[in-house]
Amino acid sequence: MGDSGETAQAQALYDARWRRIMDCVALRQPDRMPVVMYATFWLAKYGGITFKEAMYDYDKVAEIAERAVLEFEPDGVSPLFGATALGRILEALDYKQLQWPGHGVEDDQPYQYLDREYMKPEEYTALLRDPTGFYLNTYLPRIFGVFEGFENFPVLPGMFYFRAVTGMRAFANPDLRKALRRVLDAADEVDAYARRAGEWNKRINGLGYPLINGSNSGAPYDVLADYFRGATGMMKDLFRNKDKLHEAIEMMRINLTRMTIANARASGNPIVMLPIHWAPDAFMSPKQFEEFWWPSFRQMMLDLIEADLIPMPLWEADCTKRLETIADIPAGKCIYWFERTDMVRAFEVLGDVVALRGNLSPSLMTTGQPEEVDAAVRHLVDNVWNKGGKLILDTAFGIPDETPVENVRAMFTAARKYGG
Amino acid sequence: MTSTQGTGPASVSMTEEERRLVDLLASMEEDEALALANKMLLQDHANPMRVLDLCRMAMDMVGKRFEEGEYFLPELVLAGEMLDQVSAVAKPLIDQKDEGARRKLGKVLIGTVHGDLHDIGKNIVTFMLDINGFEVKDIGVDVPVRTFIEEINSFQPDVVGLSGFLTLAFDSMKETISAFEKEGVRGQFKVMIGGGQIDETVRAYTGADAFGVNAVEAVNLCRKWLEAA
Known part of the structure; x- marks a missing residue:
């Protein structure tokens, strides 16, 4: 990761923390159990501001997130600023797939994704024939207000010679020109946000704290299910549009992998967070999982590993029945973060294959007492870490928004008390 | 899971065709199931209440297979979709008084x-x-x-x-x-x-x-x- 610390002491702490994480990934014994931090709107609670302020006020979020890092001294930090302060860019783009504080939900409620059919089943053909064209003409205008007008963007594949020359007249279309101007303005806002997020990350690194991931992405099936077809649409496609679905998953795999590698390299951090939504036990049969879900994601992880990256899937909900299947990956190359899967069972199946991350339950963190949090950490240390599991201690899916600060303190204190 | 109302599988014997409709629905054979239901309702003028009872029997089987770990969420979603489609054809054919007579569990x-x-x-x-x-x-x-x-x-x-x-x-x-x-x-x-x-x-x-x-x-x-x- 190179030189990051602002002082020699910070650099030494940074190196020690990063080594702890990398030892876990490589299935080597670190000096002690790493404990990491991910949060979004819990930061608002911690800092005494509204969720809406956390989405819009860059200075306050940067200050509060830094304060939280300095208090808890995690071995790895999620890019906290970037995951929270999204209000301005969502507004600049007139983003349609999310409702956020002050924009569809109350000022003290978290942003929420709107599960809708953003691509109709009959549009698979158009997506597969010309994915970029489908994005430009159809998908982007549906998900971003500023792209309304891109329906007039010219169809580029097939243009040649004078057809290409005269085809450029499409850019004289007033609606397209207006949209282009709006997109350029929004891009300035996104650029400003990304600079701020990058500065925050650099500052935290300089204080001695590595990022636990520099970029994130998704699984091919999940991207199509969540952001294109919608939950029920995708479940129906498993029966009604099998062939097209297979083709679309493959197309998505190839392009997602390209994008993911590029973004990870630009971030300078090899760990890629991959929130996984459709792997849970109840969401499809083992047969459907092995036919539709796992092969494309496994190949994507192999390609990321080949590119010297470290995939870190966050297996949401309970994936206990998938453990044997997802163990089929090269040893010492990934971090598997589990949400509700029993960590002891995960260790039994995957302990010699991947590092593990997680997983204090949201109900415990939000409604439990500090001594119960302490006991839950101890349980994981006794049954995973002390038995040789390369556990990176964390909550199940970031610190839940409503978590009392004392419970977070209890988690970090217990991790140090029991984890060496 | 047992049938909870109406004419359950045990209470009335089924014709070959009725059994086939139940099997097609319970096995997620959407196209064939809908074609058969439409034929029964629109060509053969089968009692729409009876067809909906057959659907319920099929849904009981789907629920049982879900409980037993054979079916998962996608099957529940498709089952719901099939039932909606059969109901859309059957319901306009139902006498209001018949429908009113159906007792709900709660x-x-x-x-x-x-x-x-x-x-x-x-x-x-x-x-x-x-x-x-x-x-x-x-x-x-x-x-x-x-x-x-x-x-x-x-x-x-x-x-x-x-x-x-x-x-x-x-x-x-x-x-x-x-x-x-x-x-x-x-x-x-x-x-x-x-x-x-x-x-x-x-x-x-x-x-x-x-x-x-x-x-x-x-x-x-x-x-x-x-x-x-």
């Missing part, structure tokens, strides 16, 4: 608590309760406490189902159930909760009577309560 009021916009789990629970013979009123997502109280007073449910996916739903559920207490209506019905993060800790925190981790558990809870009542 009333369930269901909604996603305030602050939470998630509806997939709630919709699947609603569908499963409906096909299992309950009269279900789904009052949507982000439902304010006041709306729950108003709906309870007008609908008089036997069971209230609170759904929520986000951690904020823990407090919304607790607040909603506390409001039932304050309004003096808590004793009139059972409360069940469900959603991605719900477990026994959350049940105890909110004061609900029970929680379920899937739609079949919700059906079983309602059955248990109404049989005991």
Whole structure:
């Protein structure tokens, strides 16, 4: 990761923390159990501001997130600023797939994704024939207000010679020109946000704290299910549009992998967070999982590993029945973060294959007492870490928004008390 | 799971064609099932109530296969879709008085608590309760406490189902159930909760009577309560 610390002491702490994480990934014994931090709107609670302020006020979020890092001294930090302060860019783009504080939900409620059919089943053909064209003409205008007008963007594949020359007249279309101007303005806002997020990350690194991931992405099936077809649409496609679905998953795999590698390299951090939504036990049969879900994601992880990256899937909900299947990956190359899967069972199946991350339950963190949090950490240390599991201690899916600060303190204190 | 109403598989013998419709629906053979149902309803003028009973038998089988771990969410979703399509053809053919004669097992009021916009789990629970013979009123997502109280007073449910996916739903559920207490209506019905993060800790925190981790558990809870009542 190179030189990051602002002082020699910070650099030494940074190196020690990063080594702890990398030892876990490589299935080597670190000096002690790493404990990491991910949060979004819990930061608002911690800092005494509204969720809406956390989405819009860059200075306050940067200050509060830094304060939280300095208090808890995690071995790895999620890019906290970037995951929270999204209000301005969502507004600049007139983003349609999310409702956020002050924009569809109350000022003290978290942003929420709107599960809708953003691509109709009959549009698979158009997506597969010309994915970029489908994005430009159809998908982007549906998900971003500023792209309304891109329906007039010219169809580029097939243009040649004078057809290409005269085809450029499409850019004289007033609606397209207006949209282009709006997109350029929004891009300035996104650029400003990304600079701020990058500065925050650099500052935290300089204080001695590595990022636990520099970029994130998704699984091919999940991207199509969540952001294109919608939950029920995708479940129906498993029966009604099998062939097209297979083709679309493959197309998505190839392009997602390209994008993911590029973004990870630009971030300078090899760990890629991959929130996984459709792997849970109840969401499809083992047969459907092995036919539709796992092969494309496994190949994507192999390609990321080949590119010297470290995939870190966050297996949401309970994936206990998938453990044997997802163990089929090269040893010492990934971090598997589990949400509700029993960590002891995960260790039994995957302990010699991947590092593990997680997983204090949201109900415990939000409604439990500090001594119960302490006991839950101890349980994981006794049954995973002390038995040789390369556990990176964390909550199940970031610190839940409503978590009392004392419970977070209890988690970090217990991790140090029991984890060496 | 057994058939809960109407002409169950054991009570009336089935023709070969009826058995075939049940099998096609239960086996997710959507195109063939719909073609056969349409033929029975529109060409052969089969009794639409009988066809809907056959659908319910098929849905019982789907529910059983879900409980046994053979079927998963996609099968529940497709089953719901097939039932909707058959119902759309059958219902206009039904005599009003026949429909009125059908007795429901009990009333369930269901909604996603305030602050939470998630509806997939709630919709699947609603569908499963409906096909299992309950009269279900789904009052949507982000439902304010006041709306729950108003709906309870007008609908008089036997069971209230609170759904929520986000951690904020823990407090919304607790607040909603506390409001039932304050309004003096808590004793009139059972409360069940469900959603991605719900477990026994959350049940105890909110004061609900029970929680379920899937739609079949919700059906079983309602059955248990109404049989005991």
